[in-house]
Structure formats: structure tokens, C-alpha cells
Amino acid sequence: MHYYSKNMLTVSLNIKSEVTVKNPFSTLNKKVKRVLRDKAIDRAKTRIVLMQKKPEDFSPEELEVIVQEEEGKLYSAIKEKGLLAVLAVLGFNFFG
DSSP states (O other), X not given: OEEEEETXXXXXXXXXOOOOOOOHHHXXXXXXXXXXXXXXXXXHHHHHHHTTOOGGGXXXXXXXXXXXXXXXXXHHHHHHHHHHHHHHHHTOOSOO
């Protein structure tokens, strides 16, 4: 309920908003997260092989921790590359 008062006249408005707006980026965001998760799982498998172990040697909680660590590394790499791209567009050069 919204009330507006102007020149001693009070107007009461009852506004109901039932409009559903879909965010087009939400599906893209889900797809990106899924791809990054899959990439992290692949990296976790590689990491386990390099430790000369099998996935069965780990509990589900330990496997989840390994995958989350790899996800964190992926997100950090993406942020770093994004920052470098922005700096390059702005004309900063750190390599020369």
C-alpha cells in the first residue's frame, strides 16, 4: 500500500506486482558454473592420478574438498586474466 499526500489530499494506491521477469543471464550463469565445475572435476581427477591414488581411496567429503580447491584455482585464474585484459585496454603495460 502506497500513500501519496499532495496539497492536503491523500491518495491511497494498492499496487500488486505479479509480473515475472526472467533474467536471460541466469541460464548463462548456470551453464558457465556447470562448465567450470566439470573442468574442476577433470583437474581433480588429474591431481589424484598425480598423487598415485585412486578416487576410491578418498571419502566423498575429501573429493569435494579437492574439487572445490580446483574450482577456486579456476576462478582465480579467470579473475586474473580479466584484470589483465582490463589493464591492457586501459593502456597499462607490465611486460615491456
